Amino acid sequence: MKRILFGTVTSALLAIAPLTSATAETSDLEIIFSEVDQDxxxxxxxxxxxxxxxxQFNQTDGDNDNLLGKLEVGDLASDPEYSDxxxxxxxALSIEEVIEEKITDFKASDTDGNGSLTFEEVKKSYESNP
Ligand SMILES: [Ca+2]
Ligand SMILES: [Ca+2]
Ligand SMILES: [Ca+2]
Ligand SMILES: [Ca+2]
Numbered sequence: 001m002k003r004i005l006f007g008t009v010t011s012a013l014l015a016i017a018p019l020t021s022a023t024a025e026t027s028d029l030e031i032i033f034s035e036v037d038q039d040x041x042x043x044x045x046x047x048x049x050x051x052x053x054x055x056q057f058n059q060t061d062g063d064n065d066n067l068l069g070k071l072e073v074g075d076l077a078s079d080p081e082y083s084d085x086x087x088x089x090x091x092a093l094s095i096e097e098v099i100e101e102k103i104t105d106f107k108a109s110d111t112d113g114n115g116s117l118t119f120e121e122v123k124k125s126y127e128s129n130p
Contacts, residue, residue, distance in 0.1 A: 029126060033119050033122055036052050042119065043116040044122065045115065045117075049102055050102060053099060054095065066094065067093065068092060069092045070091065073093075085097055085101045109121055109124075111125075
């Protein structure tokens with residue numbers, strides 16, 4: 001169930017719009033990786049991941065109530081990830097719920113536990129959870 005969830009900056013919502021396409025090319029993943037890697041040191045730390053997460057959350061939260069309702073996420077509302085991430089089952093995703101999920105995913109992907117994700121770690125995580 002745990003997936004690495006680096007969407008593109010323009011994707012509707014990183015947290016619940018994972019790289020769902022199993023056919024995505026490695027090059028796409030490289031592009032996404034470099035978008036998230038804001039300081040360009042070729043590893044992703046949790047801060048970088050959360051910055052993108054919060055940006056996307058705010059972009060998706062059209063009415064600025066700090067919740068992503070089903071209307072705001074569109075088709076993604078029917079994705080099992082949506083209800084999974086909605087830990088208090090109120091039918092909407094709060095920023096806390098989204099961040100919590102991101103941290104879990106980050107830790108699951110950080111296979112050597114050093115607090116940062118290399119491209120290899122991201123790729124492995126992605127490939128094992130298409
Ligand atoms: Ca970095
Ligand atoms: Ca909202
Ligand atoms: Ca909720
Ligand atoms: Ca690591």
